[in-house]
Amino acid sequence: MSRQKIILLGATGSIGLSTVDLISKNSERYDVVCVVANRNAEGLAKAARRVQARHAVLNDETELDTLADLLKGSGITVSGGRQAVLDQCAEPVDLVVSGMVGAAGLEPNLAAIGAGSDLALANKESLVCAGKLVLDAVKRNNVRLLPVDSEHNAVFQVFERSNADHIEKVIITASGGPFRHASKERMRAATPADALKHPNWEMGARITIDSATMMNKAFEVIETLHLFPLKPSQIEVVVHPQSIVHGMVQYSDGSLLAQMGPADMRVPIAHCLGHPERLSVDAQRLDLATLGQLTFEAPDAQRFPSMRLVWDVIDKGDGAGAAFNAADEMAVSAFLKERIGFLDIVSVVEDALGQMEARNLLSQPSSIAEVLHIDGEARRIASDIISTI
Template sequence: MTRRISILGSTGSIGVSTLRLLDEVGGDFAIEALIGGRNVDLLAQQALKYRPAITVLADPSQWSALRDRLAGSGLEIACGEDAVCAAAGRKSDLVMAAIVGIAGLKPTWAAAGTGAILALANKESLVCCGRALIERVEAHGGRVLPVDSEHNAIFQVLDVNQKDKVARLVLTASGGPFWGRSRAELGQVTVEQALKHPNWSMGAKITIDSATLANKGLELIEAAYLFDMPGEKIDVVIHPQSVVHSLVEYRDGSSLAQLGPPDMRVPISYCLGWPERVAWQAPKLDLVGMKTLTFAAPDESAFPMLRLAREALAAGEGMTTVFNAANEVCVQAFLDRRIGFLQIAEYVETAMMRAQLPSISSKDHTSRDMSVQGIAFALDIDAQVRRLVADLFFSARQHV
């Protein structure tokens, strides 16, 4: 039977890899929706090749550019945020949720209500929605499959029937381009250096997050929600070779890990094939050639984002949204060269101290409305934190 697949963020690093893998291993598939942000040329090329039922660009100012590129193709097109959400909410068998940042929240939430398998790359939506996102997917008969290599690794080796026998989850982290540097040295790093990840080729936002270890902080929160584990049972270990993608340590002394080359196509192919494994020309691990695998404790004084993420998780879901929003604004400001590398964590910490969180009781949490109102809580906090950080930037400029 033909599988219908939607790709949210098809023009990004994960989206492009997904389409390439579908060419190689997808079997009988049809594309339901292709959704991009601003890259009209690439989206139009993809649409002409895959002929989706609908092609959507988030940026409404490029509507005529998309229309012109697809003129005569007979393809249905749309632009703007509402169109993105409507397309994400169309019935399909599998949705790859790979829009970056909070922009992915509404579309991912819409996709979660379709009953499709949700291959979740957009970790930010889980960080902001918590278990409510997973509950929504499951309430509609779907299933969340983690795309992040660490969570995909844990998903593969975690025995869900024996979760009470789990001592801890261990997330591995490459450490990014600045692993080993002192806090003083980090004060001088440039955007170009931060964008050069030693192992992974990824979009700009996650690459900067990897350099600050915010990405590992987001992943710690993601793991807590995905696997319903308390933060105290999740550890992070620096593993610069990025070969061991995470471990589950059981209380009987066994630790089960998933290994693979640092290539996102491996976890993506796992999601595309699930519950079976697909055969493709996957890159192979050269165990003998790699010689050494090393592991070290993270340096939280040089990389405070990990500590801040842990504090946010302990404070609850509203604070994880604060952490995410402040980080997102600061990463963009760093990329725009408006703040320095170390200031990212400083502003995030200040935002976490000053944000006014609406109260959300555990009862509210479990009975949360499963309609789109279910994300109003996260969107409100996100908007508030964006204003707060903008004010912090403004007052900092007044004082130079």
Template sequence: MRAPSDRVQRLTVLGATGSVGKSALDIVGRNPDRFEVVALVANSSVEDLAQAAIAVGAQVAVVAREELGPDLAAALSGSGIATGAGTQAVMEAVDRPCDMVVGAIVGAAGLKPTMASLKPGRSLALANKECLVCAGSLFMERAREVGTTLLPVDSEHSAIFQVFEQGNADQIEKIILTASGGPFRQTPLADLTSVTPEQALKHPNWDMGSRITIDSATMMNKGFEVIEAFHLFPLTVDQLDVLVHPQSIIHGMVQYRDGSLLAQLGAPDMRTPIAHCLAWPERMAVPVERLDLSKIAQLTFEAPDMERFPALRLATEALQEGPIATASLNAADEIAVAAFLQRKIGFLDIAAAVENVVERMLSRQAGATIGSLEDVLGIDAQARSLCAEWVSRR
């Protein structure tokens, strides 16, 4: 559990220059008496990392790309902030004593450091999807083994976490993750063939990184969230549901067997779920927009269109197939999204590429099992290679 509010909480942020990391540090900066920043880790954004480290008085700043180490050292020269670069430096930063880690490194690159952050007595504010999508069983087993408290950062999982009565889990019928439907919810299907990266990056409600924004447009992100929810909450696959809710006001709901439907509402601002993690089990003041339901006036809902969003179907099928399928799903999607952003393939090709790779990986790996993080990374590498081949043929 989190330290009482009269005790300073020692914090490490992995992915400090991404959207989640920046939001977390915004909250930290507004509450300097509440937090002590132990370490900040980023991939390559040296200038942003240095500025953030100085702003919050971090003890150490680390850049994952080793060749950028001299640049980071120069940027923080005279600040008194220690620096490091490279994989080993990242792992050393994770090992530094702290009370909470914000795990917000994007992509499979976050698997090892986030897994390593699972230590006794810590809390982990988890924003890296790959930990649960690619290695959910391994990750959850390790968290239980060492006693790390997992706190979900995703707005949907945070919402479910807040209204999920752990003591009454056997009385829950289902949980409902909401989805905005992205920018193409009402676009004619024929027009999706000519969607550009610029159009796909214009999310109607959220300001996020490029990959997650494209994944929201295809609804692959919602598929990933279904997989994450399966590992986070003690439910079966058929107890997980998705509902399109364009206003992004209700973030998640839990349906109980007595007919009660509990929902968490909030403005679409990631600082709310992040603050819920940082302050848990308390609440802290956050300068986000307060909901005025009289002005909103109307909330609408609709079932997801599986023809329009085949990626959601693919994710659900992968969850049913098991960890080889879900790890392949994520790897292929990461390569396909990058190819789309580079204009090498079309918008609809993203789901087509992923489906092709998952099918081939299941055929290749028939009868295989995943028993370690190295196994996961091996599946990830193979799936990436297959997807790159598929893209090159297009």
């Protein structure tokens, strides 16, 4: 069997490291053409060596010399800069694993799709900002879009496309994060350290804060709509604190098919890497008798207004999605720097959306340039709002 050619974006992050682990344990299957990170030279050098990549790219060139030094004698070549990232993504390979964080992942993902490479997508922001453009490109280039996000990967595993007419609804689960039962007062006083304590998953800072505000689940509702042929009214979010059931599909005969697994991203990533085959993963096996109980509850849109905002964003389309994500990126970053409080995060996003709408800046983007324009305007407006807090 010839080895599958892979590009790994975000190789130093949480998704990236889980992917590195799987690839290094299945090295006979994969030939890593390139690994990419932002500026973490040490982490990238380590990842490149572990997967025996041919090439390593840093988006930010500041630490490029360090990367070159760290990889001296390894035979792994290096390059730097945004254009180098895009050039690598434009090289056709079998699969690009997209584990970059933020809207910065959109153009590399589109370059990969344009090159005819299949995409294993963790970077949900691309779908939130520009779902229609991404999906159109996927269709045009006839590539596979495999969902890495655990909820979407779960739904993907139990979604019978041949019976799509018989699907009543899709349910994605949310852990509820560290403030599942916290009062508004408690949330108002929450520090970055409090919000970064996710009860079940170990993830990058941005998605961990987004889990605490449930913005992450709002993004995932939008992601679900792009990945599966559904109407908004067919998507439900349910809080499931154990994070064992990740996604479910309800059929017209009353069957509810669920995918379950440990809270270990290597499981959905392996599903994408191996698809349509299964890989062996040394993840923990579920012991249901020990687990005892699986519980489910409705999300509280009162304490988590992201769960209310998302439906309006969906109504307005991808322009609103791009602003929703960009304002959140700014607000999360300000919260992590202790510039604003925890409850301010979603308020900043809501306020920025309102101002964008009032200025007619939320129209459906028909090109990447338009998405980037909306993204830039939303960042500017969010930053102004943050400076007044």
